[in-house]
Amino acid sequence: MDDPVLGAKQPVSAWLTGPYGHPFHPILVTVPIGAWVASLVFDIASRIDARPEFLVVGSRWLIGLGVIGAVVAASVGFLDFLSIPSGTRAHRTGLLHLSLNLAITAAYVGNFLWRQNLSTGNDPVPVGPLVLSVLSLVTLGVSGYLGGKLAYRYGVRVADEGTQAEGYRSG
Numbered sequence: 001m002d003d004p005v006l007g008a009k010q011p012v013s014a015w016l017t018g019p020y021g022h023p024f025h026p027i028l029v030t031v032p033i034g035a036w037v038a039s040l041v042f043d044i045a046s047r048i049d050a051r052p053e054f055l056v057v058g059s060r061w062l063i064g065l066g067v068i069g070a071v072v073a074a075s076v077g078f079l080d081f082l083s084i085p086s087g088t089r090a091h092r093t094g095l096l097h098l099s100l101n102l103a104i105t106a107a108y109v110g111n112f113l114w115r116q117n118l119s120t121g122n123d124p125v126p127v128g129p130l131v132l133s134v135l136s137l138v139t140l141g142v143s144g145y146l147g148g149k150l151a152y153r154y155g156v157r158v159a160d161e162g163t164q165a166e167g168y169r170s171g
Contacts, residue, residue, distance in 0.1 A: 004085035005155070006160065007083055008085065008154075009155060009156070009160060011023065011079075011083075011157070012082055017076050017079045017157075021158065024076050025076045026147075028069065028072055028076055029073045029077075029144075029147070031065070031066070032066040032070040033144070034066075035062045035063070035065045035066035036066040036108065036136065036137060039058075039059040039063045040059075040134065040137060043059050043130045043133055046059065046124040049124075051122060052122065053121070055125075056115075056125050060116070063108050063112045063133075064112050070101065070108070074098075080156065080157050081098055083156075083157075090150060090156055093154065094150055097143050100139055101143050103139070104143065107132060107136045114128070114129050114132075
């Protein structure tokens with residue numbers, strides 16, 4: 001494809017990454033985001049509830065589920081990243097988005113392993129893993145902002161305006 005802008009809108013493989021104008025990556029990221037936000041809610045609740053064991057165990061499972069979801073979302077997102085022309089602002093933004101997400105996922109893997117070594121008594125989630133979850137979610141918010149910039153500012157994997165105009169015709 002000669003036009004790099006149009007190339008960044010086309011899927012590398014529609015079967016793997018979603019059809020034109022409807023990428024799978026934004027759909028898939030809801031799994032790790034939701035799981036990790038819920039795990040933090042469980043962490044905080046474990047510090048309030050008199051019998052926090054189920055919350056501590058639930059939080060660990062949610063972190064693990066989020067890691068699995070992040071690997072799947074990253075695989076599809078990486079294929080979308082490959083369509084962005086190098087040397088562009090969109091490429092640099094995508095590279096930072098990708099790098100932050102890899103760091104966040106690694107932090108959650110570490111958090112999951114850290115929690116595996118904790119006793120499952122009647123104690124709440126310790127401060128260390130809770131702080132790591134908070135920092136990871138803050139970083140995830142920054143990375144999500146960059147992902148939004150890729151889609152809404154630079155139009156990566158977003159249908160062109162001519163295609164979008166179909167939705168505004170009457171009839």
